[in-house]
Amino acid sequence: MRLPFFIDVAIIGAGAAGLGAARALADSPLSVAILEARDRIGGRAWTIQAAPDVTFDLGCGWLHSADKNSFVAIAGQLGFAVNKELPPWRERAYGDTFPQSERDDFARALDGFYERAREAAQQRDEGPAARCLDPGNRWNPMIDAISTYINGCELDSVSILDMDAYEDTDLNWRVRRGYGALIAAYGEPCAVVKNCNVTQIDHSDKRIRLNTSQGTLEADKVIVTVPTNLIADEAIRFSPPLPSKVDAARGLPLGVNDKVMLALEGAEAFPPEGNLRGATMRTAMGTYHLRPFGQPCVEGFFGGRFARELEQAGDGALAAQSIDEIAGLLGNDIRRKLHPLAESRWARDPFARGAYSHALPGHAGDRAILAAPVDGRIFFAGEATSPNFFSTAHGARDSGERAAREVLQTLAKA
Numbered sequence: 001m002r003l004p005f006f007i008d009v010a011i012i013g014a015g016a017a018g019l020g021a022a023r024a025l026a027d028s029p030l031s032v033a034i035l036e037a038r039d040r041i042g043g044r045a046w047t048i049q050a051a052p053d054v055t056f057d058l059g060c061g062w063l064h065s066a067d068k069n070s071f072v073a074i075a076g077q078l079g080f081a082v083n084k085e086l087p088p089w090r091e092r093a094y095g096d097t098f099p100q101s102e103r104d105d106f107a108r109a110l111d112g113f114y115e116r117a118r119e120a121a122q123q124r125d126e127g128p129a130a131r132c133l134d135p136g137n138r139w140n141p142m143i144d145a146i147s148t149y150i151n152g153c154e155l156d157s158v159s160i161l162d163m164d165a166y167e168d169t170d171l172n173w174r175v176r177r178g179y180g181a182l183i184a185a186y187g188e189p190c191a192v193v194k195n196c197n198v199t200q201i202d203h204s205d206k207r208i209r210l211n212t213s214q215g216t217l218e219a220d221k222v223i224v225t226v227p228t229n230l231i232a233d234e235a236i237r238f239s240p241p242l243p244s245k246v247d248a249a250r251g252l253p254l255g256v257n258d259k260v261m262l263a264l265e266g267a268e269a270f271p272p273e274g275n276l277r278g279a280t281m282r283t284a285m286g287t288y289h290l291r292p293f294g295q296p297c298v299e300g301f302f303g304g305r306f307a308r309e310l311e312q313a314g315d316g317a318l319a320a321q322s323i324d325e326i327a328g329l330l331g332n333d334i335r336r337k338l339h340p341l342a343e344s345r346w347a348r349d350p351f352a353r354g355a356y357s358h359a360l361p362g363h364a365g366d367r368a369i370l371a372a373p374v375d376g377r378i379f380f381a382g383e384a385t386s387p388n389f390f391s392t393a394h395g396a397r398d399s400g401e402r403a404a405r406e407v408l409q410t411l412a413k414a
């Protein structure tokens, strides 16, 4: 689609949030277009074919809180089969690298941590979640590692109150064809101007003017769905400035998470859907999913400072680290069976600049500040604006729908 001169509603970003907003406005009388900086839709949802027999979600992969996840019903409508098998991370340890008795001990320590966090949140404790660790507990580094997977950062950077606000129903499902593929199919009917990088939102006049890499567009309403790090860095500027939005975005930075996919020769010798992790007592470690969907591969996952360091170390560093770590757990013979296929680098991605948002200590209230509309003309969506499903794809989609409703409410009032 070419950039129009005027549109009723311009949506910035064709990730789950922008697509959710556009779909919700589809039956309205309003003209709507999504302006997307990339040459594809989906944003942080992106499925690739890493090899002819390996489908790989570089971004979101799990339908978290599946019983409350709006993409489950959408998958049904679009003919994407949903896989409801248990995820590997708790129940499916492979080999004896992390024996069951140790896992049980670790699970108890983790549960204790979450219980203390719940109690602290009930007291409205806005401090860092690291405060809820049991001092001296031997599992603390691994609990911190779990935080890097869930929050994209270590517990010293996470607000207790915000962490507790996340609604985890403990049901995590998947789609065989890829979550990114599902979200791309969901966005198929939407009008999207691709390769259209919005740099400024000028709301000084009656009509909002958007400066983009393809020229200028005027709109009555704008829905902003770009990741918080781009608002915080002022990669997209408001004129006149909106300092409360920039401050809120800075309180909700994106952490770092990255995935790597390795081909596994002789895969039949390994169980499908296994989890490989060592009781390493380090925070800087990967976690490995053996043969997801039975495919001949291993998927590695990294988070926090360690993921950032690996990204900075350059192309191939995630794969090299994974192979070293897996060889450390299973023996050197495995090295010749593992071959790098693909890896993500979300922190270095100019239109993401990280993986997903967490609230810094003292900043749990920033989600509501970021989500609030400005003058009934500029609306905000995106995973970081979700009060309970932040950091997820369905939270992003639902927030887009919420912003679309807000747009429609302003029309009803007019």
Ligand SMILES: Cc1cc2nc3c(=O)[nH]c(=O)nc-3n(C[C@H](O)[C@H](O)[C@H](O)COP(=O)(O)OP(=O)(O)OC[C@H]3O[C@@H](n4cnc5c(N)ncnc54)[C@H](O)[C@@H]3O)c2cc1C
Residues within 6 Å of the ligand: 012, 013, 014, 015, 016, 017, 018, 035, 036, 037, 038, 041, 042, 043, 044, 045, 058, 059, 060, 061, 062, 063, 064, 196, 197, 198, 199, 225, 226, 227, 230, 235, 236, 257, 258, 259, 344, 346, 351, 352, 354, 355, 356, 381, 382, 383, 384, 390, 391, 392, 393, 394, 396, 397
């Ligand atoms: C490694 C990783 C694993 C994850 N795992 C899961 C998981 O298992 N389950 C889950 O639910 N979630 C997961 N997530 C999070 C999930 O992918 C995101 O929360 C969700 O996709 C965010 O959607 P969004 O629409 O808010 O933002 P985005 O998807 O980032 O969409 C924003 C869009 O705005 C565009 N944009 C940015 N700047 C501009 C600009 N100036 N002009 C125009 N367009 C612009 C971007 O290109 C992008 O397409 C994961 C993410 C990562 C990185």
